[in-house]
Amino acid sequence: MPTMLTLGVRPRRDPEALFADLLVATVDDVATAEALEPHPLVGTACVPLSAVDDSAALERFLVRLDVAPPDEPPPVRAYVVEATAEQLVDAVAIAPGSSVVVLCADGDVVETTALVDRAGRHPGLDAGWSEDRVADFLAVVAHAEHGFFAVATDTSSVLAVLAGTVAALRGDDVRSALRSPDLAGLVALHPDAAAATREVLLGVLVPNAGNIAHELRRRIDEITGDAAGDA
Structure with a gap:
């Protein structure tokens, strides 16, 4: 059964609620992560493990496993690992005391995504995958126990x-939503529907997070008629 997000489209007090803290800035090191300019749409950062030293405080950040993790990985918000389908069993076993995001670009996406979720981990989605793979991934996570990162x-x-996630939760045409995201519809989502969406989509890792955040804000302001924007 699809999750019902048909609570109506109406004006909302906070048109940015769906987007708040959505972006995860992918950066080269902890110093850059700590120096990021605050923005309401940027929630945290992701740094490579190879750039982390023993003194770094990482509880706020995601950490990408570009090198093998130590026997006792430091506490972080989540580890991010890319794995093949053959590596999934080992990937979901990494850092047993921490949250882990697992991206798998091969194999049957329904099977691999379900395996990651059953292991208590967060499936990872790459927006650059084929439309069919993205749509099938979203069909699984819409009914999964754990949220995902993209x-x-x-x-x-x-x-x-965002549009594909909302469509998957509502049982709408996901492929159409992926091709032509309706920003006006996203901005106008009922608050309960926005909250339900963000329980599933936990964050989106992006380069140049500041620029993307400002562009998102500009597009939202065009919809809402808010001329002030980031000024």
């Missing part, structure tokens, strides 16, 4: 992920 490259792909 990886995107620009504002348009962030909106596509």
Whole structure:
């Protein structure tokens, strides 16, 4: 059964609620992560493990496993690992005391995504995957126990992920939503529907998070008629 997000489209007090803290800034090191300019749409950062030293405080950040983790990984918000279908069993066993995001670009996406979720981990979605793979992934996570993180490259792909997630939860045409995200519809989502969406889509990792955040804000302001924007 699809999750019912048909609570109506109406004006909302906070048109940015769906987007608040959505973006995860992918950066090169902890110093850059700590120096990020605050923005309401940027929630945290993701740093590579190879750039982390023993003294870094990482509880606020995601950490990408670009090198093998130590025997006792430091506490972080979540570890991010890319794995093949053959590596999934080992990938979901990494850092047993921490949250882990697992991206798997091969194998049957329904099977691999379900396996990650059953292991108590967060499935990862790459917005650059084929439309069919993205749609099948979203069909699984719409009914999964654990939320997911996505990886995107620009504002348009962030909106596509959001629109596709909402469509999957509502039982709408996901592929159409991915191709033509309806920003006005996203901005006008009922608050309960926005909250339900964000329980499923936990964050989107992006480069140049500041630029994407400002562009998202600009597009939202065009919809809402808010001329002030980020000024």
